[in-house]
Amino acid sequence: DAGVTQSPTHLIKTRGQQVTLRCSPKSGHDTVSWYQQALGQGPQFIFQYYEEEERQRGNFPDRFSGHQFPNYSSELNVNALWLGDSALYLCASSLGAVGYEQYFGPGTRLTVT
Amino acid sequence: AQSVTQLDSQVPVFEEAPVELRCNYSSSVSVYLFWYVQYPNQGLQLLLKYLSGSTLVKGINGFEAEFNKSQTSFHLRKPSVHISDTAEYFCAVSDRRGNTDKLIFGTGTRLQVFP
Numbered sequence: 001d002a003g004v005t006q007s008p009t010h011l012i013k014t015r016g017q018q019v020t021l022r023c024s025p026k027s028g029h030d031t032v033s034w035y036q037q038a039l040g041q042g043p044q045f046i047f048q049y050y051e052e053e054e055r056q057r058g059n060f061p062d063r064f065s066g067h068q069f070p071n072y073s074s075e076l077n078v079n080a081l082w083l084g085d086s087a088l089y090l091c092a093s094s095l096g097a098v099g100y101e102q103y104f105g106p107g108t109r110l111t112v113t
Numbered sequence: 114a115q116s117v118t119q120l121d122s123q124v125p126v127f128e129e130a131p132v133e134l135r136c137n138y139s140s141s142v143s144v145y146l147f148w149y150v151q152y153p154n155q156g157l158q159l160l161l162k163y164l165s166g167s168t169l170v171k172g173i174n175g176f177e178a179e180f181n182k183s184q185t186s187f188h189l190r191k192p193s194v195h196i197s198d199t200a201e202y203f204c205a206v207s208d209r210r211g212n213t214d215k216l217i218f219g220t221g222t223r224l225q226v227f228p
Contacts, residue, residue: 042218
C-alpha cells in the first residue's frame, strides 16, 4: 500500500520564477492538504482540497494556488517566488475533509536563490 | 482560533532515561490532538492521537500521552528512550472550520538522546 508521495524531492528556483509541486495521496484517501515548513518551524497550513475544490485556506497570499485532479492527486503552484518561500513543502492526505488523521509525505525541499 | 504551545525547544536526555515533552493547547469545546515525529530530512510520522475516550493514549515506538482537560495539556512521555528517538517532535491540534479540518502545529521540540 503506497503512502503519500511527492515530487520532486528537491528544487532550486530563482526569485521571480514559478514552481509546481506534486502530490499523490495514500491509496483510498480523497483529501489533500498542503503545509509549508520553514527551517526550524512547525508546519503552517496553506490550503486543503476535497472533491476538487479548495475547502479552506490558511494565511498565504494568492501567489499560492492549487488544484486537485479527479484521481485525488494534487498540485501546489507558487508564482513570483520570493526568497522567503524557501521551505519544505509537505503534502498530507486523509479520508474525508473532517475528523480523520492526516498522513504526510516526505516533502519537497524548495530553495529560492 | 486554536493554538498549540510547546514549552521546550530542546530536550537533552541520556539513553534509557525517561522523557516528557510538554504541549499545551488553547481551550475548545471539543479538541483532537496529535503528536508527530520528524526525523532529519523526512516528512512527519504520526506517533499518537487523542480523539475521545481514555485520556491515556498509547502510540508507536513506546510513546504515550495524557490528555488533561483541566490543564489543557497533552504531554508526550516515554519511560526509556533510545538513541534512535533523536528527532523533532510536533504537537498539533485539529482546527475545524465548517466542513474541513486543518492541523495547527506547535514550534516543535528537538529531542536529543545521548549515549
